Amino acid sequence: MNDIIKILMVDDEEQFRATTKKLLKRRGFETLLAGSGEEAIDKLKENPDVVILDIKMPGMDGHQALKEIKKRSPDLPVIMLTGHGAMPSAREAFVEGAFDYLSKPCDMDLLASKISEAYRHGRRAGPPEEKSVADVMIPIEEYTTLKGDQTIGEAVFKLKESFASKVSTSRIMETGHRSVFVLDERDRVQGILAITDLLEGIMPAYLSAPKPSMADSIQYSPMFWKGMFTREVNVLAKKKIKEIMSPAPLAIDGESNLMEAAGMMIENRVRRLAVMRSGEVVGVIREQDLFFEMEETLRE
Helix, strand or coil, X not given: CCCCCEEEEECCCHHHHXXXXXXXXXXXXXXEEECCHHHHHHHHHHCCCEEEEECCCXXXXXXXXXXXXXXXXXXXXXXXXXXXXXXXHHHHHHHCCCCEEEECCEEHHHHHHHHHHHHHHHHCCCCCCCCEHHHHCEEHHHCCEEECCCEHHHHHHHHHXXXXXXXXXXXXXXXXXXXXXXXXXXXXXXEEEEHHHHHHHCCCHHXXXXXXXXXXXXXXXXXXXXXXXXXXXXXXXXCEHHHHCEECCCEEXXXXXXXXXXXXXXXXXXXXXXXXXXXXXXXXXXXXXXXXXXXXXXXX
């Protein structure tokens, strides 16, 4: 995505506005804020590309604001946000001209995808062009990265942080990922540490060793594994990431098409690819990013 998309975020909850602006900025979006429908109408003079509009607000609610926005800027795409139990109201907004509606809490990756989709919809004339890998990737700045000499214990806590909701509101959430990129001293990707690597790391070494004789095999039975999980986790935590990490992920050029990405994932049985541009890793494309595109394609 080469263009900087300007978003108008309209919501009466101040903390939600501020936190969402921060998260969207990290994804490369410029965000204007409005705390009411009336303020949103005034902000239209700043020419936003996409509006994210809460339905339930005091004063001018989302429906009234949508009608006024469409009256002044008919082609401006508006994404409505609604809480659980308010879907009929959201569908009504859809009929009134909203580009789409999402229920709360809303995943940040999905919201970012919908914003980009709405932006393209508002600018295009004619059939939509299929997106490239760079259009749907997660920027490398958004992906957890660590150095190979750091401990696995550090990696576990960093990976856990990515799963924790980064937003202290019930309206939106940011989900985590299942791996971290391992960088060398020049910040080049040298490997990847996934949850599966951690699980393999705590497995008893004898499982991959030559099988013992029948007489000795009983001592290797899972019946003797009680307490082993805790012990092996503590041992693993002291090791360095580079000791158990997997090789660097397969790379794909950012200008490649989405079918190339899907084909590489299926053929190599991987869930993510490193996205390259001018010889540098600029992002990650994951299986769920392609899934979002499948849903979008069907809806169009």
